[in-house]
Amino acid sequence: MPDPTIVAGIDPVPGVAKPDAILVADGVKRRFGGLTAVDVAHFEVQRNTITALIGPNGAGKSTFFNLLTGFDQAQEGTGTFDGQPLRGMPPAKVARAGMVRTFQLTKALEGMSVMENMRLGAQDQPGENFFTAFVPPLWRAREREITEQAHELLHRFKLYEKRDDSAGSLSGGQRKLLEMARALMSKPTMVMLDEPMAGVNPALTESLLDHIIELKEEGMTVLFVEHDMHMVRRISDWVAVMAQGKLIAEGPAGSVMQNEAVQDAYLGAHHDTDLGEDL
Numbered sequence: 001m002p003d004p005t006i007v008a009g010i011d012p013v014p015g016v017a018k019p020d021a022i023l024v025a026d027g028v029k030r031r032f033g034g035l036t037a038v039d040v041a042h043f044e045v046q047r048n049t050i051t052a053l054i055g056p057n058g059a060g061k062s063t064f065f066n067l068l069t070g071f072d073q074a075q076e077g078t079g080t081f082d083g084q085p086l087r088g089m090p091p092a093k094v095a096r097a098g099m100v101r102t103f104q105l106t107k108a109l110e111g112m113s114v115m116e117n118m119r120l121g122a123q124d125q126p127g128e129n130f131f132t133a134f135v136p137p138l139w140r141a142r143e144r145e146i147t148e149q150a151h152e153l154l155h156r157f158k159l160y161e162k163r164d165d166s167a168g169s170l171s172g173g174q175r176k177l178l179e180m181a182r183a184l185m186s187k188p189t190m191v192m193l194d195e196p197m198a199g200v201n202p203a204l205t206e207s208l209l210d211h212i213i214e215l216k217e218e219g220m221t222v223l224f225v226e227h228d229m230h231m232v233r234r235i236s237d238w239v240a241v242m243a244q245g246k247l248i249a250e251g252p253a254g255s256v257m258q259n260e261a262v263q264d265a266y267l268g269a270h271h272d273t274d275l276g277e278d279l
């Protein structure tokens with residue numbers, strides 16, 4: 001359930017400052033040839049919230065995720081994560097700083113087993129340093145730790161029985177779960193999920209929603225992209241809306257969906273999204 005108290009007092013206007021922002025983006029621009037895919041003047045994510053990033057297809061949501069997590073570089077702009085400047089930081093370093101993401105199209109490595117995928121998720125942990133790698137007792141202790149952590153997460157995501165199966169043999173929904181579990185291997189403080197529920201059957205959708213809520217309960221911050229407004233309303237404390245690269249609205253789900261600019265953006269995009277106003 002959304003928690004209005006943790007965002008109480010924050011004005012629902014695009015670019016508004018948050019009292020305890022974990023992530024800050026400022027003046028971020030990304031152009032592809034003549035197209036400006038992202039042009040976000042200012043955006044902050046309040047710590048320990050579930051924040052949804054919504055907007056019509058092509059609004060720039062995934063590109064913005066890529067920029068924030070180091071998978072793409074902005075032509076202009078700056079950002080900080082937990083006070084650390086993000087500019088020029090490669091994805092592995094961003095992950096070590098505590099921010100991990102999943103992809104819209106799952107990147108589970110299909111030729112590898114579920115367990116091997118989980119081990120890959122651990123590689124960006126602070127323990128993974130040069131010294132540890134060359135001292136066998138430390139290295140073995142680290143391996144055991146990784147195995148235990150992976151088993152624990154696989155139990156939690158109900159994938160333990162599949163641990164030796166090839167990731168390619170999992171259903172679409174199970175792959176989404178694996179991606180989330182793998183992201184947690186690096187013990188992040190912020191998790192960015194790009195359409196975690198897309199293409200997932202209703203039963204697994206419920207469990208994904210529960211997992212997202214759990215992340216917040218454990219103290220993490222979640223920023224997720226989602227097209228299904230009913231899902232967005234059920235779990236988001238705060239909703240940010242992008243259209244044509246810009247942040248056009250933000251606020252609690254109810255007020256954001258009523259916003260005229262948001263409704264125009266969806267209509268203008270001939271989008272068939274049900275904004276869920278009947279809820």
Ligand SMILES: Nc1ncnc2c1ncn2[C@@H]1O[C@H](COP(=O)(O)OP(=O)(O)OP(=O)(O)O)[C@@H](O)[C@H]1O
Nearest residue numbers: 032035037055056057058059060061062063064104
């Ligand atoms: N690598 C690229 N090269 C050229 N254009 C790109 C590239 N990546 C994204 N774009 C364009 O940038 C715009 C924003 O794309 P993006 O994928 O960020 O949108 P989105 O909001 O995630 O959309 P969706 O909801 O469909 O996933 C689109 O017009 C897209 O075609």
Ligand SMILES: [Mg+2]
Nearest residue numbers: 061062063104
């Ligand atoms: Mg996208």
